[in-house]
Structures are given as structure tokens and as C-alpha cells.
Amino acid sequence: MGKTFIIDNKAENQFLVNREAFVDQAIFEQERANIFEKCWIYVGHESEIKNNGDFHTRTIAGKPVIFTRDAEGEIRVLLNTCTHRGSLVCRGEQGNCKTFLCTYHAWSFKNSGELVGVPMEKDGYAETFDRKALDLHRVRNESYKGFVFCNFDDNAISLEEYLGGAKVYLDYVADQSAAGMEVLPGTQKYAIRANWKLLGENSIDGYHVGYNHKTYLDYISDEGQDISKGLYGEGKALEGGHAVMQYEAPWGRPIAKAQENWSDEKKARIAAKRAELVELYGEEKARMIADISRNVWIFPNLIINDIVSVTIRTWDPVAPDYMEINAWALGPVDEDAKERELRLDNFLTFLGPGGFATPDDIESLETAQLGFKNTVKQVKWSDISRGMHREVSPTTDEKQMRAFWRKYDSLMNAEEKAVQETNA
Missing domain, CATH: 3.90.380.10 (Naphthalene 1,2-dioxygenase Alpha Subunit; Chain A, domain 1)
Structure with missing residues (x-):
């Protein structure tokens, strides 16, 4: 049986919320899985990464990510974790760079996520070693009027469909100046x-x-x-x-x-x-x-x-x-x-x-x-x-x-x- 989170009694004009939702650790973990792993979560605004190479590191739904504009001008949301042994590949809060370097074993990645540097690669790995499979994980992202969101569910609906009737209110904010x-x-x-x-x-x-x-x-x-x-x-x-x-x-x-x-x-x-x-x-x-x-x-x-x-x-x-x-x-x-x-x-x-x-x-x-x-x-x-x-x-x-x-x-x-x- 699922948890009863609300009592929505329209006939009696009564709406109650279960207070366990505010205190229970198991419910908190369920929120992570059912909401934050499935919904579109705000990451940042396009104006924060105006130039190619600009980045900000942020925590989104408990996950460290890199919000960046790559060398080709494409907006990326990358999981901030080295695919070798897990360390952060970017520890600064913001800046501009072409590559991210893991300081643990010096693996390096382009700001688009591609693995480009592996020290002692030739004598350390077999011919089957596949760099491509070890790129930084790219999180799906879409933007609306400059507001950038990401979604950890690749099968989720589009951001525009998700926003629905809220779009008009974002328009009132985003359209306050012709200059942007x-x-x-x-x-x-x-x-x-x-x-x-x-x-x-x-x-x-x-x-x-x-x-x-x-x-x-x-x-x-x-x-x-x-x-x-x-x-x-x-x-x-x-x-x-x-x-x-x-x-x-x-x-x-x-x-x-x-x-x-x-x-x-x-x-x-x-x-x-x-x-x-x-x-x-x-x-x-x-x-x-x-x-x-x-x-x-x-x-x-x-x-x-x-x-x-x-x-x-x-x-x-x-x-x-x-x-x-x-x-x-x-x-x-x-x-x-x-x-x-x-x-x-x-x-x-x-x-x-x-x-x-x-x-x-x-x-x-x-x-x-x-x-x-x-x-x-x-x-x-x-x-x-x-x-x-x-x-x-x-x-x-x-x-x-x-x-x-x-x-x-x-x-x-x-x-x-x-x-x-x-x-x-």
C-alpha cells in the first residue's frame, strides 16, 4: 500500500497534508527517486555562461554538476565526477576553461565531456580500452526563455510540455526588456x-x-x-x-x-x-x-x-x-x-x-x-x-x-x- 500523503475531500472542502512528509527519512529518499530523478530541475540562466568555456559548479538534487558552455557554444550539464575513480573533476565555483582535470590521477576532459587525457595510457591499458565509454556523463538539459533546466530521466517529457501553463508567467519575467x-x-x-x-x-x-x-x-x-x-x-x-x-x-x-x-x-x-x-x-x-x-x-x-x-x-x-x-x-x-x-x-x-x-x-x-x-x-x-x-x-x-x-x-x-x- 502506498502512503496517504493528502486527503483531498472536495465535497467537504477539506484538504489535509500528512506531516510525515516533512520528517520521515524513507519518504525523503522516495522524493529523491520519484520527484528529483524524474522532474525538470532548474540549473541556471544562460546569461551566467555567456562565453564559450564559462562554467559554474552547482549541486542539483544532491548531485554535483558542472553547468557550462562548451567550446562550440553548446550548453552542457555534466556530472562532476571522474569516470575513473569518482573524484570531482572541477572544484572551482565558477570560471572559464577548455578542460576539466581530475587532480587524483590527472584524467582530463573537454568542457563538452569527452575524455581527452589519460596518463600512461598506452602501457597501462589493453587495446580494448574505450575512451569514448568514459566520457563525463551528460545530463539532458533544455531551456526556456534563458532558464536552463536538467532532467535525469532521459524518457521525460520536454521542458516546454512540463512547464505548461507556467510558461506565460515566465514570459512576463523574461520579456521585461527587448535587450534581454x-x-x-x-x-x-x-x-x-x-x-x-x-x-x-x-x-x-x-x-x-x-x-x-x-x-x-x-x-x-x-x-x-x-x-x-x-x-x-x-x-x-x-x-x-x-x-x-x-x-x-x-x-x-x-x-x-x-x-x-x-x-x-x-x-x-x-x-x-x-x-x-x-x-x-x-x-x-x-x-x-x-x-x-x-x-x-x-x-x-x-x-x-x-x-x-x-x-x-x-x-x-x-x-x-x-x-x-x-x-x-x-x-x-x-x-x-x-x-x-x-x-x-x-x-x-x-x-x-x-x-x-x-x-x-x-x-x-x-x-x-x-x-x-x-x-x-x-x-x-x-x-x-x-x-x-x-x-x-x-x-x-x-x-x-x-x-x-x-x-x-x-x-x-x-x-x-x-x-x-x-x-x-
């Missing part, structure tokens, strides 16, 4: 002593904002922002476990007092940018880009926060109660120095690990994880039923989370369902 978007230098790295799924839930949860982030709300209110409407918008469940929370901008942005205080030069730049978006995409898409903020959750572990700045945030589950987070700022290639300074300040001030919001969130997630010690027999279920009785949900509802959990449950019980269908 780029990841800005620098990575925010931190860890949270909580289950990885809690960060996804929190990132599209408008319910907690008015309470958990009161200090920040008081600050921007003092700066002249009208926050009386709250996060006025909608939470949406997208197919494939993806979800979005969107609301009116510029709520939550600590900009100078109010728009009437902007300089004529700044107003002119903003008007020109809006006119460019209208010319490129039409009024409606320009409005969605310029006037609407959004938090997009791409199943299972990518969040795009297009709010106080555009933030790419992903996390790697290490244990049932521990995850490691990486975050990057994304901005238009052609923005001027002042705009970029403000973007980076907003990125750090609100979403940074020492900013207004993130420490609040970390504290909440870690205390939830502590609370999960009271689980299994005594308090087995979390209630995620808010707003289940209505079709259109405000951002304070939990429709967004239910999208994730329904997909999670289907993948975690996929093998049992396949057997049942076979035996039917």
Missing part, C-alpha cells in the same frame, strides 16, 4: 533547518505577510506606501504542480515616498520603457509585466519572485529537516547604473538572507519543523483547506499550495498507481 534579461553577479547562499517543501509553500503564501512581516510593512508605510489593500490579487493553481500568486505592483517596494516625488528624468525613462513594452507585446501583456507583481512556483523547487526585484531562488534538499538555498537577482541587460543599484538594494533589503523578509520566513519555517516533532499519532495532518469553497482565490487562500501537493501525491504514488492500472 541577465543574472547579476553574485549569489546569495544560506541554509534553513526545515523541510524543503515548506519554503515552496511560504513563497506563494499571501496569508502570512501581514503578520509575519509586520516590521517591513510598518517601514514601507512610513516611507509613504499605501498598503491598505494588502496583497490585492489572486492565487492560481497551474497544471503540473506549478502555481502563481499575483497582485498589483508596486506594493511592497520601498521606493522614494510616492511616484509624484520622482524626477522628470525618471518619469520619462519609465514612460519610455512602458511604451516599448506596449509596442512589443500590446497593452495587456505590457500591463501584466509593468503593473502586476508575481511569485511563481515551478514544481518542485524553483521560485521566481518578481516583486521588489526579480529574484531566482532555488533550494536543494539535504535531509528531511535541512535544505540549502541559492538566490540570484535578474535584471534587464540595458538598465542604467542607478536602476541597477536600486534593483540590487531591493533584492538585498527584502529578500536577502539578512533582509526584512527572509529572516522572518526562516524563523517561521524552522519553528514549524520543530512543531512537526508532534506528528504521526498526535497531530498527523496539516490543514491546507483555506479558500477551497471558492472558484477564484485571493492571495491569502491556499489553492496555490494544493496544486503542489496534488502533483506531489501523484508522483510519490505513481508506481503503485501504474501497478493498479496494469492489474485492472
